[in-house]
Amino acid sequence: AQKVTQAQTEISVVEKEDVTLDCVYETRDTTYYLFWYKQPPSGELVFLIRRNSFDEQNEISGRYSWNFQKSTSSFNFTITASQVVDSAVYFCALSGLNTGGFKTIFGAGTRLFVKA
Amino acid sequence: EAGVAQSPRYKIIEKRQSVAFWCNPISGHATLYWYQQILGQGPKLLIQFQNNGVVDDSQLPKDRFSAERLKGVDSTLKIQPAKLEDSAVYLCASSLVGAVSSNQPQHFGDGTRLSIL
Numbered sequence: 619a620q621k622v623t624q625a626q627t628e629i630s631v632v633e634k635e636d637v638t639l640d641c642v643y644e645t646r647d648t649t650y651y652l653f654w655y656k657q658p659p660s661g662e663l664v665f666l667i668r669r670n671s672f673d674e675q676n677e678i679s680g681r682y683s684w685n686f687q688k689s690t691s692s693f694n695f696t697i698t699a700s701q702v703v704d705s706a707v708y709f710c711a712l713s714g715l716n717t718g719g720f721k722t723i724f725g726a727g728t729r730l731f732v733k734a
Numbered sequence: 735e736a737g738v739a740q741s742p743r744y745k746i747i748e749k750r751q752s753v754a755f756w757c758n759p760i761s762g763h764a765t766l767y768w769y770q771q772i773l774g775q776g777p778k779l780l781i782q783f784q785n786n787g788v789v790d791d792s793q794l795p796k797d798r799f800s801a802e803r804l805k806g807v808d809s810t811l812k813i814q815p816a817k818l819e820d821s822a823v824y825l826c827a828s829s830l831v832g833a834v835s836s837n838q839p840q841h842f843g844d845g846t847r848l849s850i851l
Binding site: 715 | 767775823827840844
């Protein structure tokens with residue numbers, strides 16, 4: 619069975635602080651993908667990053683960085699120097715190869731409040 | 735590039751009534767998904783199409799929910815009859831078809847917020 623756990627329900631920080639959003643996953647698949655999506659108040663989920671199970675390289679994109687560790691089944695997301703516009707719900711998702719194609723499951727999300 | 739289009743944006747109905755949602759994916763995206771997102775939770779996949787074929791509908795309550803994608807482009811999701819617990823945001827997403835060893839990111843619409851009275 620596949621499972622994604624985002625233990626942090628809500629996080630509140632002050633602008634310019636760094637913040638890390640945790641994601642722990644469970645899967646028996648050897649081929650799988652991990653994603654992070656952002657859901658601002660408008661409601662539309664926006665794709666941020668995709669990582670496959672064979673690539674454990676960390677990635678940095680501007681103020682965003684991601685740390686993928688298969689040994690701990692974690693795919694954590696760090697925002698450096700947070701800004702008010704980062705306020706949103708962030709979802710971690712896991713997509714494993716099943717019969718007929720990939721099936722994606724989402725975590726419950728972490729709501730991030732960034733205060734000015 | 736135009737995004738995923740959904741309508742209506744909001745819908746309020748009474749329980750036991752029927753409702754339908756429409757989705758037009760990004761042009762060229764063969765895979766289309768319908769998700770249910772209950773307040774405070776992550777999206778839950780209801781049904782996944784590849785072109786006009788169903789890839790996964792294991793979490794679709796088939797006694798009341800139905801979906802179709804007849805021409806492999808736009809899709810409709812129907813609930814009949816609606817129950818109170820169906821109150822949620824219904825999200826449509828689309829993606830390119832990846833190779834067997836690949837999985838493409840999904841592009842989401844704004845969703846339809848359904849309230850059941």
